[in-house]
Amino acid sequence: MNNVIVGLDIGTCNVRAVIAELSEDGSLNVTGVGSSPSTGLRKGVVLNIEATLKAIQSAIEAAELMSACEVTSCYVAIGGSQIESFNSKGLVAVSSKGKENKEIDQSDIDRVIDAARAIMIPMDREILHVIPQSYIVDGQGGLKEPRAMIGVRLEVEVHIVTASVTATQNIVRCVNRAAYGVDGIMLKTLAAARSVMTQEERNLGSILIDLGGGTTDVLVLCDDAPVCSCSIPIGGQMVTNDISIVKGISTENAEKIKIDAGCCWEPLLDTYEEVLLPGVGGRAPEIITRQELCQIIQPRVQEILEMTRDKLALLTKSKQLSGNIVLCGGGALMHGIADLTSYVFDTSAVRIGNAAKMGGLFDEYHSPQYATATGIVLTQADVRRKAIESGELQIRETKQRDNTLTKDLFAGIKEFFKAFF
Template identity: 35%
Template sequence: MDKHQISVGLDIGTTKIVAMIGRKNEYGKVEILGVGKSKSLGVHRGVVNNITQTIQSIQQAVQEAEAAASEKIEDVTVGIAGQHIRSLQHSDYITRPNSELVIDETDIDRLINQVHKLVMLPGEEIIHVLPQEFKVDGQAEIKEPIGMYGGRLEANFHVVVGQVSSIRNIGRCVKSAGLDLEGITLEPLASANAVLSQEEKEAGVALIDIGGGTTDLAVFKDGIIRHTAVIPFGGNVITEDIKEGCSIIEKQAELLKIKFGSAWPGENKDNEIVSIPGLRGREPKEITLKNLSKIIHARVVEIIEQVYVEIKNYGHEEQKKKLIAGIVLTGGGSQLKHLKQLVEYITGMDTRIGYPNEHLAGDSDEDIASPLFATAVGLVMDGLKRQDRKKAEQVAEEVVENEGEEEGTTTEAQQDIVTEEPKKERRSFLDKLTERVKEFLDNAE
C-alpha cells in the first residue's frame, strides 16, 4: 500500500491516549484501519507532567494500533489542548506602498506577521492567527481581499496563545516514542472538523468537547472560527467529587458515573440504591442514585456555566453573532445521561450530541463513531488533508517545470489539479509551528 495514503492521529488526553490509523476510501470518506488506546499516566489537564510515563503510554497505544492495522506507524498528527491555551481578539492594519497594484498573498502575510509581533506573557507564544474579516480602505465585511485595489488593509484576528514549553514537551514525547511529528493541530479544531457539518459552521454553532481533564470550546459563525477556550475541568473532577462524596475509591467512582450517573437529579427515585463492595473485609456501601446524581449535577452545572460565560464573551446575544445551530456536545464526558437536557435548560440553546460518523466510511466499527474518539478522527482527517495539500503542491510544481521544458503536454489528471489549485495555499501557522518544534527538538538532541 502507498505509505502516503495512511494518516495517523495521536490524541494525547488526560485520561487516555489514542492512536488512530486511517485512510481515504474511493468515496472520499475516512476508513479507520486500526485504533490503539492506553491509559494516560503522565498528563494532567491536557499538559504533560511526566515525560517518561507519557512516552510509555504513547508507545502502548501506537503498538496496539499497529497490531490492529498491520501497518507500521512513522508520522503522526498530534493534537494540542490543555489549560494553558487561551484566545484573544485583535485588530491590525498595514498601509500598502502602492495602491495601484491589487492586494495579494504577500500583503496578507505581511499583516499576519505583524500580529505575530504582539507582546505576550513570558513563555507564551502565538500558536494560531485566524483572520476574521478584512477592511479595505474602510470598506468593511470583506471575506477575501485578494485581487482588490486599496491602500489600507485592515483585519480583525482571532489569536490563539499557548505555552510553548508545553507544546515542546508533547513534541519531545512523540519523538522519544520513536515517531515523527507530521503536524500539530488544535484539539478543539480537530473535534470540530470531525463532528460539525459545514451548514452548522455557517449558521453559527458552539462545539463543547468534554474530555477527562479539560473542556474545550470552539465557536463558529459564517464558516469561520470565532472563539476558542479551554476550561480546566472535565470528567475527572466529576469522578473526584463522587469519590469524596461517597467515600469510595476512584475506580468505583468512575464505574458508578458511567453506569448509573445522571446529570438530572429529578430522574431518580429515592429508593433506587446501588451497593458497592467494601474494601477488604469491610461492609459493602449503599449509595442512593438520587445522591449520586446530585453530586454529578452540581459539578456539571459549574462546567456548563463556565462554558456559557465563554459563549457570552464571544457575544452570541447580538443579532449578528447569533448561534442558530446551537450547541454540539462531544468528547467522552458528553455521554453522561441527561446532559443534553441540562445544557438546553441552562443555556436555552438547541443541543445535540456530536458523533464523528459523518466523515467515516459506512462500515466503520460502532465504537469508533463514539464521541470519545471525535478528536482522534479529526486528527486523522487533518493528516489526510495535509497530505492532499502536499501532493497538489508537488503536482503543480511538476507542471510548472514541465511547461518550461515542453509546452502543452500536461496530462489530464495534472490539468485537473492545476485548475483546482491555481494558487499555492497559504501555509497555516500550525505548519510553521510544527516546523519550529521539529527544529527545536533536532537542535536540543
C-alpha cells in the same frame, strides 16, 4: 509526504490514536484506532514523561496492529490551561509591484496576516495558530476571500492561539521518546470542531464544549472562523472524585459506577433503580438509588457548565450565535448531559457530537471521545487535498513512511500550518 495520516490526542484520562489513509481519489479511510489509559497528565499538562510516553506507545501500537501499518510520526493535539487565545488585526497597503492594477494576491494576504501576528507575546509563549476571521478591503468588511479584488488598503481580523513553550516541548518530547516524530501540533478544540460540527453550524455561530477528564475546553465558531477559545480546569475526574469521597469508595469503583449508572439530569430517572456500591475493607456493600447518585453528579456537572456559560458570556458579548452547542469528549456520554446543558444555557439547540464517519471497515471511533483524534486526521487530509489540487503533492501508494524523527521539528510544524491557514 505520504498518504498515511496519524492523529494523536494526548488526554488527561486517555491517549487516542487514529490512523487513516488518503487515497488518490481524495477519499479518507480509517485503518486503525487505538486508545490507552493515561496517567502522566494533570489537567491536560504533562507531569510525568515516562507514564505519558508509555500511554502514547500503547495507543499507537494498538492502532498499528489494527491497520498493519508502521507509524513513524503523527500530528498531535494540545489544549487545556497551556493555551491562550485572543483576536487581533493587521493592516497593509496593497502592493502594485509587478501588477497592472492593485489587485490583491497571495503575497498581500500573507503580508497582512504577518502584520496581524506581529504582536508582543511573553517569552514563554509561542504562536500556535493565526486564523483569519474576515478581511476588510478599503473599509468594506466581512470578506472571506479578498483574492483578485482591487483595493488600496487590506485589513484582516484574526484569531491568535498561543501555547506555553515548555508545555508544548514536553508533549513533543513524550512523543519523540515514544519513538515517533511530530509532524504538527494543533489546538484540540479546533480539531474536534472539524470532526463533529457541520458547515452550517460553523457558519451560524456554534459552541463546541469538549467535556474531558481533566479540563473542559471550549471553542466558539462564527462565520466559519474561531472567535474565542478557552479552557476550564475541571472535568469528569472531579465528578468521579465527588462520588468517591461522598460514598467512601475507591476512584476506580466510583469511575465504574459513574459510567454504568451515572446520570446528570434527575428528571430522566423516573423509575426506581438500585446501584450496588462495593464495600471497602470488609465493609458491607451499600445499595443506593440512581437518583441518589445523580444528586452527587448533577451539581458538579452543572457547576462545570455554568462556569463555561459565564466565561463565554464575557468573551462573546457582541456575537450572534444561532447554531448549536455541540458536546464532545468522554463527558458527552454522560446520561442526561444534553438536557442539563439545555437547562444551563437556556436553549434547546444542544446536541452530542460524534466523531465524523470516514471510510474504512469499522466505525468504532464514531463517538464523542474520538472527536479530537479524528479531527486532526480530517484537518490534515484537507491540507493534503488542497496541496494535491494545486499540484504540489503527489500521493505515493505505499505504507512505508519516511522517518521524520530527525527532521527539523518546528520547520515541519510551520509548514503544516502554513498550508492549513
